[in-house]
Amino acid sequence: MKYLTICTLVAAAAGAILPRAAIAHGFEGDTFFPPTITADDPFSKDEFAVAITSFHQPAETGGILTRETDLGFGFNKEIFPKFALGISGAWSYQKTPGTDSVNAFQDFVVSTKYQLWENPEHRFILSIGGYWNVGGSGGRSIGVDSFSTFTPSIFLGKGMGDLPDSFNYLKPIVLTSVIGEVLPTKAAAPNSLSYAFAFEYNVGYLEQHVRDFGIPHPFRDMIPLVEVALDSPQNRGGGASTGMINPGILYENPLFQIGAEAVIPINHQSGPDVGFLVNVNIFIDDLMPKLFGHPLFGGHEPAIVSPGKSPK
Secondary structure, eight states, rough: OHHHHHHHHHHHOOOOOOOHHHHSSEETTEEEEEOOSSSSOOOOOOOEEEEEEEEEOOOOOOOOOOEEEEEEEEEEEEETEEEEEEEEEEEEEEEEETTEEEEEEEEOEEEEEEEEEEEETTTTTEEEEEEEETTTTSSSSGGGOOEEEEEEEEEEEEOOOOOOTTGGGGTTTTEEEEEEEESSSSTTOEEEEEEEEEEEEHHHHHIIIIIIOEEEGGGGGGEEEEEEEEEEOOOOOOOOOOEEEEEEEEESSSSSEEEEEEESSTTTTTSSSSSEEEEEEEHHHHHHTTTTOSSSOOOOOOOOOTTTOOOO
């Protein structure tokens, strides 16, 4: 569950996809990669997101369930071309029946990401980076770890727009994934393999590049998706793998994205019932182009201009 929270916050972890919005955010060839909620997308962009997540924590057999609701944020800034730094956090409210509620910040997370290789013709991107979960930066009252963890990670994105025309209706599919090795600074804590992926179907791409069915707004501005986040302990008695399967939908607008997903545990160690999350990603590079949408150092990246559009 902690990996789900981290991915939700970091993913800032962005209509049909309007050309201006697509250029400002993740785009390879003619394929748009939205900022997904659980599986962090592979692009190093200026992003700001807020998220609400609510779920029951896993409990011992016969134990009383604790309801946790998190209000989180994530902010990423491109420092050098294709290299971004990010910070995320969450205010957590926990309530167990028959006891007083507790609330405090979760540990903050610092992230890095670099777009290492891109192939627009095949709608593919590979990035590297990682996360630093800053141990002790949150409140002890909600049970945060006092030790830090470092998670070097690989990020992948692949659009299916390069498929032959006989597979036209598969072209709107987009896949993103992130895999990382969780390395705790506490000797007794287990290492674990964390991996997440998202399977998306871009209705806007279908209308623009495959066949115009005349789907009206706002339905043509939506991207149905399924995201999966898993964590598998590797040693030191870490226990069973845990994870979530999150079906949901994204709504795209030139200035923001709204996403909503169910949070379905894969086993009883992951949670006792279904939760939910809602995410709002604000496209700050379109709202404030003088401040965002370009690296702090190294100059502006060349603008990609669609027909009839002017560069920022």
